[in-house]
Amino acid sequence: MGIDVTPVVDDGLGNSAYLVDLGDGRGLVVDASRDLRPVRAAAERRGLHVAYAVDTHVHADFLTGAVQLAADDGAQVIASARGHREFPHVGLDDGDEVDLGGLRLRALFTPGHTDEHLAYLLLDGQTAVGVFSGGSLIVGSAARTDLLGADRTDELTRAQYRSLQRLTALADDVVVWPTHGAGSFCSAPAGDRRTTTIGAEKAGNPLLAAPDEDAFLAALLGSLGSYPAYFSWLGELNRRGPDVLDAPSAGRLTPLSVPTVDRLRESGAVVVDVRPVSDFSDGHVPGALSIPLRPQFATWLGWLVSPGTPLVVVRDPDQDPEEVAWQARKVGYDQLAGELAGGMNAWREAGAAIRSIPLVTTEQLPDIDSGDLEILDVRQDSEFRSGHVPGARHVELGTLANRAAQLPARPTVVMCGHGERAMGAASLLARAGRSQVTVLAGGPRDWSTATARPLVAGG
Structure with a gap:
């Protein structure tokens, strides 16, 4: 039978949910977020009632929509038995299967991204059609393994290595449907591919080319940047279950x-x-x-x-x-x-007080070589290393609130890639009492083009 699996992509978080047409008017959803509008729209277009809500792991980057689907649609929630979730669900462990009425879903214990992580193999008869890999194998990489704290990172990274070895033992034509994709802070390289195959990953995923577990550990951990503060507490909300x-x-x-x-x-x-x-x-x-x-x-x-x-x-x-x-x-x-x-x-x-923060172009920017101007670049580490304005100070936007008091008290121009993060940073500085703050319209590459001066690479 032809199996209809529809990715429902959240470009902002860099994640994909998946809607599976079970062939009888029922649908199965994998890793739906609490914002169910796009999932419901996809189900409505196909005339499906969501009968199953499946989670691959206790998510750190969004609240699960499974609890809401259970309340609103009567969906059966399926998740890892090792997750100790505090809401009604069918808890699966390694090798357990769910009969979907023609198709079957088989749980594969694949720890690493989290310690209770399950991937789910979708079976049509005895044929493995695809695998919902969640935060284990993703396009061109594997999801990050440092979300449970530094004391668990080594252990979880080694577990991730073994989980990937298990998944790549599947047939080359098995489709891989990952949750995390480009734009996700759960670790995913840039690119527009959201799905892949086992064969494609064996041929092109650099982490799978690591000769051993130690090399894999060094490669994966070396690729990780910072992640949003809310990742540290959202997982517990998901374990307890979000409010309906x-x-x-x-x-x-x-x-x-x-x-x-x-x-x-x-x-x-x-x-x-x-x-x-x-x-x-x-x-x-x-x-x-x-x-x-x-x-x-x-x-x-x-x-x-x-x-x-x-x-x-x-x-x-x-x-x-x-x-x-x-x-x-x-x-x-x-x-x-x-x-x-x-x-x-x-x-x-109403005559209430109003504040403003100037937005300046490169041409309006004061002389950056005078030493009188603080240039603050608030992009991520990897962006800053790829090229920044000479003399710029680097503080990631996510850490700025805790470091604002340490910045020199002099006129400051804030920059990012386009201006959105820079204005967010400037508003944080204003909240901390700084008044001589402006924001560059554009980013370092715009400055380089306008001034015909090269950017500086490295940290």
Whole structure:
């Protein structure tokens, strides 16, 4: 039989869920996030009712949608018995199978990314069609093994090596459906391929070319960068099970008056301004944090805002409040106090204080060789090493809040690749009391092109 497996890609988190048509009006979903809108749309297009919700591991980068699917659709949740989840599910261990009514799902214990990780082999009769590899084998790499702490990293990396050896013993034509892909902080190389085959990975995955376990360990750990702060606590929420939401109300933002927003700010709420960089530059609520609404919004919210913090949203009228709400909720931010009713126009009309952060072009940039200007590059380590402006100081955006007080007290221009992260960094500096801060429109390569000066490579 032809088997219909549809990837449902979250470009912002760099992950894929998979919807399997079981051939009788029922569907199976693997690694769905709590934002079920795209999964439900895919199921509706195919006329499927989701009967099974399968998780490969206790996710650190998004809240599972399995609990919500069980509540709303009556889906049977399938997950690793070793995960000690505190919500109803069918717990599988190595070799256990689930009869899907024509197809079968076989659990393969594949620890490494997490210590309870299962891959699932999809069988049609005795033929292995494909494997949902989760965070074990991924396109061109393997998922990171350092999320459970430094004291477990060596052990888990060696387990990952053995898990990959087990998976690559499958037939070359077996399709590999990984959860983590390009753009995921769970470790995935750049590229547009989201699925692969066992044969393709054996031929082209550099980690599989490692001659032994020690070489694999060095190669994998050497490729890892930083990861968002929320990864450290989201896994436990997934083990306990996310709260079930009322879907219509969960996607709404309550309108808040200017005085109400002021009271919430005074009591510790964070104003998250999701407008484009240029709008934030022109004027914003004092102390607001700039996180423009784009596919990566959820990642930076989870990196820059402490869990449990009440959030007040400021947006432009043409920005979708439902998108803001669901991106926040899929990474565990349910304390959505609401949004500033009328946006910045209402704030201005009320005569409330407004702050601005200048946005400058390369041509407007002061002389970087004078020594009077602090150049702050907030990109990731690998980006900075690939080429940066001479004399730039490097502090990743995710660590800036804890290091702002250590920066020299002089005029500072902040840069990233395009400007979104730089404005987020500038808003953090403003929250820390810094006033002489500007943001470069564009990035180091724009500066190099405009000045005809080379970038500096390395750390």
